[in-house]
Amino acid sequence: MSATSRSIKCVVVGDGTVGKTCMLISYTTDSFPQEYVPTVFDNYSAPLTVDGMTVMLGLWDTAGQEDYDRLRPLSYPQQELHLTRRPVFQFLSNGSIALASTDVFILCFSLVSPVSFDNVTSKWFPELRHHCPDTPILLVGTKLDLRDDQQIIKNLGDQGLSPITRSQGNKLAQKLHAIKYMECSALTQENLRQVFDEAVRAVLRPQPAKSKRRCSVL
Numbered sequence: 001m002s003a004t005s006r007s008i009k010c011v012v013v014g015d016g017t018v019g020k021t022c023m024l025i026s027y028t029t030d031s032f033p034q035e036y037v038p039t040v041f042d043n044y045s046a047p048l049t050v051d052g053m054t055v056m057l058g059l060w061d062t063a064g065q066e067d068y069d070r071l072r073p074l075s076y077p078q079q080e081l082h083l084t085r086r087p088v089f090q091f092l093s094n095g096s097i098a099l100a101s102t103d104v105f106i107l108c109f110s111l112v113s114p115v116s117f118d119n120v121t122s123k124w125f126p127e128l129r130h131h132c133p134d135t136p137i138l139l140v141g142t143k144l145d146l147r148d149d150q151q152i153i154k155n156l157g158d159q160g161l162s163p164i165t166r167s168q169g170n171k172l173a174q175k176l177h178a179i180k181y182m183e184c185s186a187l188t189q190e191n192l193r194q195v196f197d198e199a200v201r202a203v204l205r206p207q208p209a210k211s212k213r214r215c216s217v218l
Contacts, residue, residue, distance in 0.1 A: 006053075008203050009101065010196070011060040013124055014108030015116040019142040019186050023108070024059050026186040027196060050200045057200060060102075103203045104136050106195065111141040111164045111183065112152050117172070125176050136202040139178040140195055141169050144185040179207060 012020045025033050028044045044059040107124055109116040120139070128137060146152055147163045156162055166183065173181035179202045184191040 006204075007056045007058060008103045008200060009058045009060065010104050010106060010199050011062060011102045012106045012108060013062050013128065014142075015110070015113070015119050015124075016063065018108050018110040018113065018116050020108050021061055022186040023142060023184065023192065023195075024061055026189060027192055028059065030189075032187050046196075048196065048200060050197050050204065053204060055200055055204075057196065059196075102132055102135050104138065104199045105132070106138050106140055106199055107178070108140045108142050109164070110143045111147045111169075112143055112149070112156065114156070114161045114164065117141075117164050117168070120172065121176070136206065137176065137178045138195070138199050138202060139169065139173045139176065139181045141166075141181070141183040142186065144183045144190055145188050 012024060014020055022033055024044055025031070028046050043061065046057050046059065048055055048057045105128055107120060107128065109120050125137070128135070141164060153163065166181075169181045169183065172178075180198055182191060182195050182198060184195050186192060
């Protein structure tokens with residue numbers, strides 16, 4: 001496939017309610033959704049030109065709720081899954097389904113949810129590295145427009161908490177060896193396009209890796 005027609009699969013992960021779906025909808029439609037709807041593999045596709053190269057960016061939304069912990073990794077790997085029971089996916093001619101390999105992950109947390117920030121380390125990073133040990137990860141803090149909201153600051157303060165700072169995000173990205181740390185707002189679209197541009201760059205200009213292993217759902 002030529003560089004001008006390359007397909008890139010980007011999977012967005014993180015706790016429920018951190019704004020993953022809003023981020024994707026705002027980016028692909030230029031409109032902010034007014035209602036929250038839990039998602040299970042709502043996929044979007046958008047052509048994108050980055051640094052003079054045009055790619056077809058496939059965007060995969062995932063559900064962060066615990067109910068989907070066993071189902072969610074099915075969106076990660078490239079392999080054939082032979083199913084004996086009635087599947088939720090359509091069979092191919094050989095009785096299996098092929099899932100495209102993930103090229104890059106956008107790992108999200110909410111800047112006004114310290115719990116979601118902590119879960120990056122305790123849940124999401126271990127899950128991604130278990131299934132896709134070498135796939136690049138872009139760490140993103142969402143809801144940037146709310147970090148300076150005085151009511152939110154007060155509510156967090158009443159719990160002995162505070163919004164996540166850029167310094168905290170940068171330190172976590174370094175600790176996890178993420179390709180970069182970014183912050184954005186789906187509501188105002190501040191830095192939103194730059195997030196997806198950076199995800200594409202991570203694939204087009206990959207950092208050296210010690211080894212290359214396939215993703216696994218085992």
